[in-house]
Amino acid sequence: MNEFQKKSLKVSAGVLSTAVLGSALFxxxxxxxxxxxxxxxxxHRIEKAEARLDExxxxxxxxxxxxxxxxxDLNAERERCWNQYRGYWSGADHRWHSERDWDxxxxxxxxx
Numbered sequence: 001m002n003e004f005q006k007k008s009l010k011v012s013a014g015v016l017s018t019a020v021l022g023s024a025l026f027x028x029x030x031x032x033x034x035x036x037x038x039x040x041x042x043x044h045r046i047e048k049a050e051a052r053l054d055e056x057x058x059x060x061x062x063x064x065x066x067x068x069x070x071x072x073d074l075n076a077e078r079e080r081c082w083n084q085y086r087g088y089w090s091g092a093d094h095r096w097h098s099e100r101d102w103d104x105x106x107x108x109x110x111x112x
Contacts, residue, residue, distance in 0.1 A: 042081040043089040049074040050091045
């Protein structure tokens with residue numbers, strides 16, 4: 001093998017290594033982006049459910065059938081997020097919770 005062939009082989013190996021590493025980094029990053037996007041969707045669904053509950057309480061009262069229905073919807077969204085991420089979003093304190101404690105969540109029981 002002459003000197004030119006050796007250099008070509010080294011360059012080819014380097015290009016291949018870079019391509020493989022770049023592909024690996026790209027594909028390992030995709031699930032994280034997907035997970036972040038799914039987390040954001042989950043958060044958004046909970047925030048919408050919280051807003052609907054707040055509206056039902058304002059218009060129909062804390063213990064109205066409408067408010068109870070929206071409360072069930074909110075808990076269903078929290079359950080869905082919990083099953084997917086082992087966490088749920090709370091708009092009341094603007095954070096993800098890592099314990100399944102929304103049954104004790106009174107942030108929507110104290111409307112003024």
